[in-house]
Each structure stands twice: as structure tokens, then as C-alpha cells.
Amino acid sequence: MDVEKFLADFQDFMAPSMDVYEQSIYIYIIRHSRLIGQSDAVIGFKSARKKLGYGVGKHKTPPSEGVCYERLGTLSEKGFIKVLGSERMGTRIHAYLPEEIPELCDGHSSEQIIDIEDMDFFEDVENRQAILEREKHECFYCRAKLTADNYIMEHVVSRPAGDNSYRNIVASCRTCNNKKGPIDAASFVRSLYRENLLSQDEFKQVLEKLEMLKKGELQPIVLSS
16 A cells, blocks of 8 residues: 555545545544555444544544444445445444545546636736746747746737637737737737838748637647646
């Protein structure tokens, strides 16, 4: 049994769906079975309840025997344990490790998958940084060097028509952001070229990037939560 993995998985996947009684009982079963290399444990809760954790119910008193058996039922319903039967010394119980409950971990993981198309790259600080890195710390329009102090998130298509997706958010210098305003991005880039702020090659490259942006071909690198 990998104790470090168990503790992490228990805290991440199991504990959020348990009350404190269930947590105490589940950990006690694990302690007297899987932790010592046994597949199951025989537990008499008349005495074991006093070792589960004082203060769980009334201050400085252990849970009652009835509460323990009630929680065995709820743990079994959740698929965390299997009650194998009653014996002279108590109840024989098998406790499953988190990794042995595929739907538990798999279900949690699926909740963590976020479609990049639904992510906000204007309001979210980490996502804003991803846009800045996508632009290689250069203004999307004029190629000016950007720092953490002088860049701004720019809507290619101005709001309310434009959204906060990676297809519509670029890192810009404040000068370009102010000059562009609500006008069409391609028209703005042409004005930069006419003002000799972009070379002919740079002008073509920015127009190409605008097309790639629209098609979703300039995805920033984002970390999963």
C-alpha cells in the first residue's frame, strides 16, 4: 500500500463526500486492514468506537455504537467499503482504496477537464499570462516589447460583440490599445503599416496571425486546474 498516494487520494476524492463520522470509521478500518497488509478487518464497534475520535459528536464523547453501524451502511452505499458479514468478534469489513474505485477518481478527473474554448482569457490572471507568453512578450500589433507593467489585454473584436476567448484576446501595448479602439483589427494593422510602424513583411505576418487567431490556430498553453 502506497501510504502517500492513499492519503492524497483520500483527501482529494473521498473525504469531500464523507461526514466526519464516516471519515473516522473508514480510516480506522484501513488502519486495521490494508495498512497492515490484510484485505479486511473484523471490528466490534462497542469497543472500537472509543478509539475513533473524541469530540466527533458531543464534546469529549465517542460516537455511539448505533451511529457507527449507521455510518457503515452509508459507507457501503457510497461504495467505499463492503460489509462481508457478522462474526463472534464483530463485523468483517473490506475497505476499498480510492484507486480501486475507478468511477471515483475518473469522475473527479473528468470534472477537472476544462475546454479551452470556454476559458476566460481577459479576467483570469493566469490565462492572461498565457496570452502574454503566446505573444512572446511582444505587442500583437506593432511588435513592441511588453513587460508585466506595460501590457494590456486587447479585444480584437471589441465588446459587446467580442468575447473573452483566446480567439479574441491578444496582448497589446497601451498605445495600440488606445489607438485601435473599436475599429476593425485588420484596418488598424493597415494604418500601422501606412504610418511606417510595420515593415511590409511584419504587416503580412500580423494579418496572417489575425486569420490564424480567428480559426483557433493560436491556442495558448494553459495548465490544467
